Amino acid sequence: MAVGQCSFPTMHPVAGITLGTANAGIKQTVRDDILVIQMVEHSSCAAVFTQNAFCAAPVHVAKANLVHSPRWLLINSGNANAGTGEQGMQDALATCADLAEVVDGLAAQVLPFSTGVIGSPLPVGKIKAALREAVSNLDTDNWDKAAQAIMTTDTFPKGVSRVIEIEGQSVAINGISKGAGMIQPNMATMLGFMATDAKIGQALLQNCLALAVEQSFNRITVDGDTSTNDACVLMASGCSLAPEITQGSGNYQIFADAVTAVCKQLAEAIVRDGEGATKLMRIVVEQALTDEEAVRVGKTIAHSPLVKTAFFASDPNWGRILAAVGRAGVENMVLEDVQLYLDDVCIVRNGGRADDYTEEAGQKVMNQEEITVIVKLGRGEAVQEVLTCDLSYEYVKINAEYRT
Amino acid sequence: MAVGQCSFPTMHPVAGITLGTANAGIKQTVRDDILVIQMVEHSSCAAVFTQNAFCAAPVHVAKANLVHSPRWLLINSGNANAGTGEQGMQDALATCADLAEVVDGLAAQVLPFSTGVIGSPLPVGKIKAALREAVSNLDTDNWDKAAQAIMTTDTFPKGVSRVIEIEGQSVAINGISKGAGMIQPNMATMLGFMATDAKIGQALLQNCLALAVEQSFNRITVDGDTSTNDACVLMASGCSLAPEITQGSGNYQIFADAVTAVCKQLAEAIVRDGEGATKLMRIVVEQALTDEEAVRVGKTIAHSPLVKTAFFASDPNWGRILAAVGRAGVENMVLEDVQLYLDDVCIVRNGGRADDYTEEAGQKVMNQEEITVIVKLGRGEAVQEVLTCDLSYEYVKINAEYRT
Numbered sequence: 001m002a003v004g005q006c007s008f009p010t011m012h013p014v015a016g017i018t019l020g021t022a023n024a025g026i027k028q029t030v031r032d033d034i035l036v037i038q039m040v041e042h043s044s045c046a047a048v049f050t051q052n053a054f055c056a057a058p059v060h061v062a063k064a065n066l067v068h069s070p071r072w073l074l075i076n077s078g079n080a081n082a083g084t085g086e087q088g089m090q091d092a093l094a095t096c097a098d099l100a101e102v103v104d105g106l107a108a109q110v111l112p113f114s115t116g117v118i119g120s121p122l123p124v125g126k127i128k129a130a131l132r133e134a135v136s137n138l139d140t141d142n143w144d145k146a147a148q149a150i151m152t153t154d155t156f157p158k159g160v161s162r163v164i165e166i167e168g169q170s171v172a173i174n175g176i177s178k179g180a181g182m183i184q185p186n187m188a189t190m191l192g193f194m195a196t197d198a199k200i201g202q203a204l205l206q207n208c209l210a211l212a213v214e215q216s217f218n219r220i221t222v223d224g225d226t227s228t229n230d231a232c233v234l235m236a237s238g239c240s241l242a243p244e245i246t247q248g249s250g251n252y253q254i255f256a257d258a259v260t261a262v263c264k265q266l267a268e269a270i271v272r273d274g275e276g277a278t279k280l281m282r283i284v285v286e287q288a289l290t291d292e293e294a295v296r297v298g299k300t301i302a303h304s305p306l307v308k309t310a311f312f313a314s315d316p317n318w319g320r321i322l323a324a325v326g327r328a329g330v331e332n333m334v335l336e337d338v339q340l341y342l343d344d345v346c347i348v349r350n351g352g353r354a355d356d357y358t359e360e361a362g363q364k365v366m367n368q369e370e371i372t373v374i375v376k377l378g379r380g381e382a383v384q385e386v387l388t389c390d391l392s393y394e395y396v397k398i399n400a401e402y403r404t
Numbered sequence: 405m406a407v408g409q410c411s412f413p414t415m416h417p418v419a420g421i422t423l424g425t426a427n428a429g430i431k432q433t434v435r436d437d438i439l440v441i442q443m444v445e446h447s448s449c450a451a452v453f454t455q456n457a458f459c460a461a462p463v464h465v466a467k468a469n470l471v472h473s474p475r476w477l478l479i480n481s482g483n484a485n486a487g488t489g490e491q492g493m494q495d496a497l498a499t500c501a502d503l504a505e506v507v508d509g510l511a512a513q514v515l516p517f518s519t520g521v522i523g524s525p526l527p528v529g530k531i532k533a534a535l536r537e538a539v540s541n542l543d544t545d546n547w548d549k550a551a552q553a554i555m556t557t558d559t560f561p562k563g564v565s566r567v568i569e570i571e572g573q574s575v576a577i578n579g580i581s582k583g584a585g586m587i588q589p590n591m592a593t594m595l596g597f598m599a600t601d602a603k604i605g606q607a608l609l610q611n612c613l614a615l616a617v618e619q620s621f622n623r624i625t626v627d628g629d630t631s632t633n634d635a636c637v638l639m640a641s642g643c644s645l646a647p648e649i650t651q652g653s654g655n656y657q658i659f660a661d662a663v664t665a666v667c668k669q670l671a672e673a674i675v676r677d678g679e680g681a682t683k684l685m686r687i688v689v690e691q692a693l694t695d696e697e698a699v700r701v702g703k704t705i706a707h708s709p710l711v712k713t714a715f716f717a718s719d720p721n722w723g724r725i726l727a728a729v730g731r732a733g734v735e736n737m738v739l740e741d742v743q744l745y746l747d748d749v750c751i752v753r754n755g756g757r758a759d760d761y762t763e764e765a766g767q768k769v770m771n772q773e774e775i776t777v778i779v780k781l782g783r784g785e786a787v788q789e790v791l792t793c794d795l796s797y798e799y800v801k802i803n804a805e806y807r808t
Contacts, residue, residue, distance in 0.1 A: 396797050
């Protein structure tokens, strides 16, 4: 199940960034399950990682290696190398060393990422045996294969490709992502890998990524859980002919907006592929005092199992949405000032059902596959959007029966 | 579906407290749906209410009337009188006035409570028409009928009765509760009504209730939602021959412990009757720095849809529990110090699966209907327990199909 059209787009190559995949037989026997991404020398690389206190071993290693001007990413699906203790750390470091040997580079310049089953030892030997093939396949045109190699419970590969113009020169921004939930610890995790040929320093690139992720991946939720392996990387090869992007410049704004747009599309694709999802809900919270307040209200609605099951049933059950707003922990909220819309249908006004609301109008919106819920708090000017999906029988099935 | 034995106990009468029910035909045509509770003059009455910012109309009225030495409670099921705006307030006040007329009392001494569908006008006329019958039935022996009259999606009536001894004199403490989830806004809400014949002042009774609720009703969760109508009341008639219970006395401790025990049993009954529940999970968090931290970790586990679906599937999926602990927002937690047990089976130690753990041992515990999850954080001395149930197909069914 997935909501909407989810075909993989044509990906423009990103000069200086090559990708190679191979089948290591970790869990997959048909599809490739390891991915190597190589950055040309002098690339910048930014990354953000899960806030979960119990990071998986590869997250610890990737965080540490980020300061060593990374040249390679090594990603495997089928095993998260999480909850694996000291052995997991050694295994993550070992795969970095193995790749370094194949590419004749430094292990410290490899960032490792793992996604899949938690608590099983990483099959280091299998990965090592497949590395040479993956490296021999390195090519700028392998974005589709890369997107497939990182899938776990995903039902479709996720990619976005944009070309923007900076001072007359084209700059490409590509991204791929995976994840059918904020977490599926047995098959863990959301991952996002983006690359651009823009020339931009590491510190500025890191700022740019952090802001973009805050507005995109941090605004989606499938089940409210946060993985131990979440990571998002933005590589910049500097191979574009466009001038270097510097802080505070107009060019930076153009670039940052494009990165944010790519992140938003990748994030939306994850929600569309949310486990068991049959509907995509955009929760737009308006007239909040602060952005933080708007996000808090949006996420409280998005996390409510009662709201999510009502959407699964196409039931315009506004009482559940209102109750979620009420328990979001916003101080001094006044019920009479709150308005609630389903798309353009006003359903709540003055503390109760809107006079002009009809069940038919609400039902018509609810029958759609994509629904915008607008909550106007009547307190201020802040607006934020949170994306989520519904809670279906299929969600319970996927997560209850995974290991059987 | 309900977990475990849920038969209604024999309820000792509480001198000075009488209960009367009637059928007002609000939603039920067979079962009684209104309940009047009368307290003898000079009783004390304490109450705590939902923290949801959007309280239902009766909650506003009950809060306001609590200072006027209440003599009567008027409870209806089938309609929550929530999301009903200004009309809802007038309706709640009207029912209080109607009851006051029948009992020849003051409207300000009536506390109203409503539970059921949100957003529909309260059928004031139907309630008024049934009040005389309910009042004519007032009797100390009607606790079973009372427990049935307040049910909505509950599959069984919930009651607890205890008799303690204070200085050689018996003191009865009775309670009834309803609620098949922390919230079902269409059929809203958790309610608890307790009564004792102890003699105790209002302020001390209020303290006693607040502490007991914090340790019981505030430690359970079905779906993480908080209702607009939640309320819990403790009435004390003072008719027992035992001496007045005063602050700081040994008698107070005996009494408060018994009240807490009654609250815990009533709260547990609600979880056992959780929507779609097939398993009861006790999440015990030990070695936390503070109680707040222990509760936070416990609730994060209890709210995780991934943990709940794993339990539904009897899957000892410890990675999901560990990931929930990790995202609970506890600062400086060390994975290597955390231990995880299913009943007495250690499943996680030293940051990974315990050496001596076997899937068979874990599976054996998971196959039980009641499971204790013990998380030892290795940080301090605080211990707290949270009760919850699993997330099943039936939960989705109940909440998706309610209005169809």
